Amino acid sequence: MKKGRIIKLIGGLYTVIDDEGQRFTLKPLGIFRHRNVQLKVGDVVDFNEDSITKLYERRNDLYRPFIANVDQVLLVNSVKEPDFSFLLLDKFITLIESNHIDTIIIMTKVDLLSDNELSDLKEKMAYYEKFYPVIYTSSKTQDNLHAIKEITKNKINVLAGQTGAGKSSILNAMNPKLDIRTNEISKALGRGKHTTRHVELIEFGEGYIADTPGFSNLEFQDLTLENIKYYFIDFFQLSHKCKFNECSHIHEPGCEIKKQVDKGTIIKERYEDYINIYEEVKAIKPKYRRDK
Numbered sequence: 001m002k003k004g005r006i007i008k009l010i011g012g013l014y015t016v017i018d019d020e021g022q023r024f025t026l027k028p029l030g031i032f033r034h035r036n037v038q039l040k041v042g043d044v045v046d047f048n049e050d051s052i053t054k055l056y057e058r059r060n061d062l063y064r065p066f067i068a069n070v071d072q073v074l075l076v077n078s079v080k081e082p083d084f085s086f087l088l089l090d091k092f093i094t095l096i097e098s099n100h101i102d103t104i105i106i107m108t109k110v111d112l113l114s115d116n117e118l119s120d121l122k123e124k125m126a127y128y129e130k131f132y133p134v135i136y137t138s139s140k141t142q143d144n145l146h147a148i149k150e151i152t153k154n155k156i157n158v159l160a161g162q163t164g165a166g167k168s169s170i171l172n173a174m175n176p177k178l179d180i181r182t183n184e185i186s187k188a189l190g191r192g193k194h195t196t197r198h199v200e201l202i203e204f205g206e207g208y209i210a211d212t213p214g215f216s217n218l219e220f221q222d223l224t225l226e227n228i229k230y231y232f233i234d235f236f237q238l239s240h241k242c243k244f245n246e247c248s249h250i251h252e253p254g255c256e257i258k259k260q261v262d263k264g265t266i267i268k269e270r271y272e273d274y275i276n277i278y279e280e281v282k283a284i285k286p287k288y289r290r291d292k
């Protein structure tokens with residue numbers, strides 16, 4: 001009996017890799033099907049010569065992308081082309097937090113900004129650095145790639161970020177062995193494969209990354225209005241100071257969050273994004289329309 005991790009699924013056969021990096025092609029025992037358990041890429045399993053025999057408990061379990069035991073999301077933002085957007089950043093963070101996964105913020109294409117532009121952006125982003133690791137990089141100049149290597153070591157990573165942000169380029173810069181042109185990686189990143197739920201873990205520095213555009217579609221269907229305030233972890237940490245226990249930080253008197261926004265300790269972009277996301281979720285959840 002051996003233990004390993006599922007890194008690939010093709011035609012009902014799973015590729016499992018053990019601690020020594022040896023790969024095995026296996027099928028699952030019938031018990032999984034009988035119990036209606038679907039094994040996923042990322043799963044930790046026991047196996048014998050030809051079959052997967054046991055599934056270990058999952059740390060987390062995503063449906064889109066179809067993957068288990070993700071350690072962290074590398075949220076890729078371009079500082080330019082396309083322009084950096086606080087709203088997009090906060091939308092992605094909200095979705096990632098709602099899945100209880102760690103967020104690493106990657107700010108890429110820094111080669112496209114002047115020193116002044118970059119230091120202005122860094123000043124604002126310093127607020128986020130209190131809550132999330134923020135790494136500035138450029139796939140073009142290979143600037144600071146070692147910081148990405150360090151933070152992804154021995155982890156299962158998923159990429160996220162808007163189209164054109166520079167995700168494939170980071171993949172390429174981190175894993176030149178892959179030697180795939182960016183647009184081909186784009187294909188490998190799952191374009192058109194959503195329906196077949198293809199996911200594969202590939203080597204990324206000294207860790208793994210899923211070759212899927214995780215969280216690329218910013219859908220808030222699964223969020224509830226009441227929970228958004230928990231996904232803004234900076235708000236959550238201060239919320240015990242709000243006058244009302246279940247303060248939504250929007251219209252209640254004695255709201256600590258609004259106080260901090262006025263004082264400038266919470267940047268106003270962050271608060272505006274919260275309102276924006278709140279209103280968006282409210283609009284897609286008809287049941288909230290009646291009472292408000």
Ligand SMILES: Nc1nc2c(ncn2[C@@H]2O[C@H](COP(=O)(O)OP(=O)(O)OP(=O)(O)O)[C@@H](O)[C@H]2O)c(=O)[nH]1
Binds near residue numbers: 109138162165170186
């Ligand atoms: N100057 C500069 N250009 C970059 C950098 N990284 C990526 N690009 C360019 O930005 C464009 C988009 O990069 P991709 O890596 O394909 O972006 P992506 O996030 O994978 O995009 P999708 O596949 O559409 O999701 C390409 O033309 C890249 O050459 C960078 O660090 N500096």
Ligand SMILES: [Zn+2]
Binds near residue numbers: 242247252
């Ligand atoms: Zn409040």
